[in-house]
Amino acid sequence: MAESGVTDGLGNTEDIERSKTEGKQLTKEEKQRLRKEKKQQKKNKEKSDENASHEGEKKKKKKKEEKPVGSASQPPAQPSPKVPAPPAAAVPVPASEAPAPADKPAKSKADLKAERRARQEAERASKGKKGDVGQPAPTGKLKAPPSELQPVVKRLPEHVQVDDGIKTPGCNAAENVKIPLRSDYGYKVSLFSHLHQYSRKAPLTQQLGIPSTVIHPAIVRLGLQYSHGIVAGSNARSVALLHAFKQVIRDYTTPPNEELSRDLVKKLESYINFLHQCRPVSASMGNAIKYIKKEISNIPSQCKEEEAKLKLLSCIERYINENIILAAKAIAKYSIEKISDGDVILVYGCSSLVNHILCEAFEKNRKFRVIVVDSRPRLEGREALRRLVQKGISCTYVLISAVSYILPEVSKVFLGAHALLANGYVMSRVGTSQIALVAKAFNVPVLVCCETYKFCERVQTDSFVSNELDDPDDLIVTRKGQTQLEHWQEVPSLGLLNLVYDVTPPDFVDLVITDLGMIPCTSVPVVLRVKNMDQ
């Protein structure tokens, strides 16, 4: 593994960027605090040795990423207490212990701000911690909490401050999992500047040092698979996540004086943070995680470890079976009623559920043909095309630019969904809303197929507020030996936008087929209510 060697230079550019965006936030109180710290730091100059400053820089940079990650992961309803709740200003974080600001030799304005931020981060992260150990001194894009001055600023020895990433609250120092933060890559379009844009060529695992990784290898492998797109698709990601968690549970042993129910949850939270860094957690994964955490916390304390582990493993098995495998069967059963002979069905991209439905219908001897619509840069339609043609279904393949040409021939549109939001909007692969819109204009019924475990309580009316930005280099293509966009980074006004998801309003969707039956798009909150009652 490479040593944790993020360069100073990179850290400095981040500092400057941050200071530009947050220069206005230095209030009087913060200035006072900074003055106090200066005094403290002079005292602790002896303690600063080793690569403290390096750690500080790296921490700062990563904390910056960590903050918006936190806010982005909040919507997928992760109840992780670790994730800082309000993205907006003025969050008074009552810290029970003193924060430990970074030890910075240079006292430039940017560095002072960095320290301030570091302290806020420390306060936030140390919420609920037992002892004042291992205070992180990272910085983030936090605005200053206005009135949380610490009367005593305790300084910690530098070697204890070695923390270069997100901290999980409630853990003691020995278990702190240090998850490095990924850096943003390239110029981000201003409308999406609140989202992260990572490069696939810089995976998170390069920054994990061998001794510092307390992340289970199955999770590391999973994270890499996510970030490289080896495991893609909502169902596939959830199933892979659950299998990795099963491995984690199998290898888990409760440390002495700890309860399995609490300790395992903490561990899982740190893994989830890691995975979120590799690729933002999807809604279905979020729901699965919620379920597992609930199951773990419901384990009675007198239960023996082996028993508890077996119980958890069987819970996960059952969850996968009920919500994914059996749900697919139920949905296929309902969908077959809607597929009649002579139908021309349009599908977009590669949805595992829609492919399953079409294969089942074909096996039940329905006569239909399929039009597969595809789009760059992922070109997932080719995978769907491959699967359908293998079964013997007659298919046509078009790109999304030809969709208004082909729609007069189409009798139904089947779409998959990444998540169904509580106000009835469908979140799916980018391009889905376009297809739904054109289908509506041609009066072609649009059917969305979605399992109920993908329903989430989030509400969103546009695709900007929460989305995922993929590697912009994916948009670069070489044709006839020429790569036009090769040097896009050098053009200052050019930004490449590779969106992953978009939301479709419920007016364009005629029917949602779930494992509970066929419902209109507006009935999603009813299903959520029914499911909550069942639990």
Added chain:
Amino acid sequence: MNTEELVEYFRAQMRTDPDMASAVAAIRTLLEFLKRDKGETIQGLRENLKGATDCLTGVDSSVAVSSGGELFLRFISLTSLEHEDLSRCKKVMEERGELFLEKISMSRTKVAKLCHTFIKDGAKILTHSYSRVVLRVLEKAAAEKKRFSVYVTESQPDSAGRQMADAVRNLKVPVIVVLDAAVGYVLEKVDLVIVGAEGVVESGGIINKIGTYQTAVCSKAHNKPFYVVAESFKFVRLYPLNQQDVPDRFKVSIFPPGALLSLCFLYELFSPQYKADTLRNMSNLSEEHPMIDYTPPSLITLLFTDLGVLTPSAVSDELIKLYL
């Protein structure tokens, strides 16, 4: 109680009370069937009831009969059937059945009570074909001393609209019969449109006499409110995407008229094309003319049911509550 007795009892019920909805008659028949059933197990009882419902649907294939039958079955079994003695269980089920019947007999009154307030003084109402629920609403409004006038579409091919006009005339309300094709023409003068429904589907749309869809589209174009009045036992677990998606067995439904005269008229003179067993004989339904059509929820303003005044998207909520 075998098939013939069942059908005969059903027909008798329809004859004795022409004002009764066919679904109510079906439920009465099912209750009688339950009382006379000599099954030994609850499972067997349930199977027999299902068979009886199918049989009745074969006689009168309106949406309401099948939905009413299913709801009846659900309602009576939605109780603790933990007694060891089968006869005790049966008694419980019968009591529940009577309760259900009582509830739905009151449903039309409830609907009328909810809807008549939407008819303001001086209103001009357009309605389509013959619906006893709409008649009840108009009765209630007239009883409240409101002054309004009614346009009724003729509603071919069975001219049920004329029957409606006669009934409304009896209420001393001015009524005019218009051609089906004149709906767009008349809508300028009209303030609101009220129609009944044969079935209310999961999406919030309705299945009703042919011509309802046209009326709905025209009223949307004119921005006039389009109200539907229906009892809750007409809620059915269908989800049509478009007109073609409505199952064929409903398309050839006999539209149950009120007066005995029209009943005979329909059966004897008009029958060959519109009887329920047409399906079994005819193979090419594209030459048939459907008696019903589907109106999508986007065209409906409000639904008045005995469960309350609902928007089309709330229908799914109610259905989930009823069926899940």
